[in-house]
Amino acid sequence: MGTANSLKKTTLFVAQPEFTASSEQQFGRRSAPSRDWISNVFRSGLSTLSCASILWVLAYSGAATAGAWPRGEGKSFLSFSIDQGLSSDGSPYASLFYEYGVNERLTLGIDAGRNLTSGNQFSIAFARSSFSKGPNQFAYELGVGTDKNGGETKAALRPGLSWGRGYTASWGDGWLGVESTYMFLEDGSGLGKLDSTFGVNNANGALTIIQLQYSKRSDQDSSIAIAPSYVFEARPNVYIETGIAYQFSSSTASVKLGIWSQF
Helix, strand or coil, rough: CCCCCCCCCCCCCECCCCCCCCCCHHHCCCCCCCCCCCHHHHHHHHHHHHHHHCCCCCCCCCCCCCCCCCCCCCEEEEEEEEEEEEECCCCEEEEEEEEEEEECCCCEEEEEEEEECCCEEEEEEEEEEEEEEEEEEEEEEEEEEEEECEEEEEEEEEEEEEEEEEEECCEEEEEEEEEEEEECCCCCCEEEEEEEEEEECCHHHHHHHEEEEEEECCCCCCCEEEEEEEEEEECCCCEEEEEEECCCCCCEEEEEEEEEEEE
């Protein structure tokens, strides 16, 4: 698979935000953004970067999430995105993801997100170990950090497992992936996520990605969303991601704009 080995994130769903009324309570979706929400996005985005730095996506050319493939020794990947809910109470959500390949199996990274209206956020520093078995790629990871929800910040421990493999079809090549994490919080509550990804390497070098996202916080209803996106190269090693997401349980939608860089 040509393109899919060079771009590795996610996943953000990476940690990507969910867009249901129930699951977005994790990040404290409250009221509609004000008219100057764009400036708030910029200021709070910098705050997210600062928070992530304190705690301090696919080696299989093109996948959009932090899947089972290793980053590759000495290689880095950085992404930043904004999701904007389209409902009357939708608020902008900023996501940051960074990976660094220590060697051919071990990848270190940071996964962070912040609701720009409520200030609810999470930050996780993680280590992932990858290995292959035939055409299948597997990885397990462990992350530590914090989760702030409703004004209260809790310590978090987040183990995860993932699987992926490439494919070749009549329309071209691509990849399949499944990623799962569970965030244990210090008060005994938790948040589970399961993301399934179908990716296509287009002939023009762009990526088409369809992701099915499931999440369940221990004290809330589960949520399921579908999130298609399109990624194209704006300049060498810099990529633009555009996408939408539809949350089935709340019948709400959101739009997404992100930037990726590998170096």
